[in-house]
Amino acid sequence: MSSTSTVPNDFRDKVVLVTGAGSGIGREAARSFAARGALVYCADINDRGLAETQSLITKASGKVQIAHTDVSVEEEVSSLLSRIDKEAGRLDVAFNNAGITGGAHRIEEYPMDDFDKVLRVNLKSVFLCMKYELPLLKRGGGGAICNTASVAAITGPGGMCAYAASKHAVLGLTRVAAMENAAHKVRVNALVPGWTDTPMVRAESAQNPAFAKHGLSAIPAKRGGQPSEVAAAAVWLCSSEASYVMGQMIVVDGGMTIGGFEFE
Numbered sequence: 616m617s618s619t620s621t622v623p624n625d626f627r628d629k630v631v632l633v634t635g636a637g638s639g640i641g642r643e644a645a646r647s648f649a650a651r652g653a654l655v656y657c658a659d660i661n662d663r664g665l666a667e668t669q670s671l672i673t674k675a676s677g678k679v680q681i682a683h684t685d686v687s688v689e690e691e692v693s694s695l696l697s698r699i700d701k702e703a704g705r706l707d708v709a710f711n712n713a714g715i716t717g718g719a720h721r722i723e724e725y726p727m728d729d730f731d732k733v734l735r736v737n738l739k740s741v742f743l744c745m746k747y748e749l750p751l752l753k754r755g756g757g758g759a760i761c762n763t764a765s766v767a768a769i770t771g772p773g774g775m776c777a778y779a780a781s782k783h784a785v786l787g788l789t790r791v792a793a794m795e796n797a798a799h800k801v802r803v804n805a806l807v808p809g810w811t812d813t814p815m816v817r818a819e820s821a822q823n824p825a826f827a828k829h830g831l832s833a834i835p836a837k838r839g840g841q842p843s844e845v846a847a848a849a850v851w852l853c854s855s856e857a858s859y860v861m862g863q864m865i866v867v868d869g870g871m872t873i874g875g876f877e878f879e
Contacts, residue, residue: 665683761849810834811845835871840867
């Protein structure tokens with residue numbers, strides 16, 4: 616978050632929305648967008664986390680607004696985008712990043728309420744956000760959307776059926792949105808993080824030790840990712856440098872999904 620000349624200023628005068636901005640990848644993306652000149656609207660249900668994100672951005676002389684928002688509720692998403700329209704008059708970038716892992720259970724033992732909650736937070740929220748973001752993006756002449764999926768969207772992690780199903784679906788939703796909106800100069804892509812050192816992943820690791828053990832041992836880089844490393848890919852996808860990237864998924868996983876085996 617340095618203000619030196621080494622930090623690009625390519626989001627100057629842009630308005631950016633980041634959901635799940637109260638911690639982890641969302642927080643780091645919000646900080647990066649702000650450092651690069653954007654006015655960033657940070658949304659989350661974690662009020663304490665939002666306040667911390669706001670403080671970090673403000674201390675670095677960035678521009679930020681926060682909004683307590685449950686992105687799985689249509690009225691709250693609609694209200695948030697109406698607020699952005701009223702206050703800023705435009706939206707240039709949206710990083711739809713909010714999500715949860717849910718519990719760890721075999722399919723036959725997975726609680727229905729938990730399954731529904733994971734799909735609401737991880738999938739319905741992305742649909743709702745794009746539903747209300749797209750008109751504002753198109754009205755301003757275009758922009759970019761990045762939706763957070765997961766390596767669980769291209770693998771089958773045991774015990775995480777709801778999470779994997781929701782993230783597979785995010786990829787499909789991303790591709791449909793990309794197809795429908797490319798001609799309107801709105802690019803839509805997906806970020807696919809691997810094992811990243813965030814509060815959500817640490818909590819999942821505590822309840823599902825096999826997740827952490829296999830996740831870390833399967834990473835050729837021999838370490839988990841830092842939120843800032845993963846967020847950098849999301850920011851790039853939303854930048855002009857990715858102007859011809861549409862409907863794609865960018866995997867940021869330290870090589871976790873390469874497959875095969877190491878030669879010794």
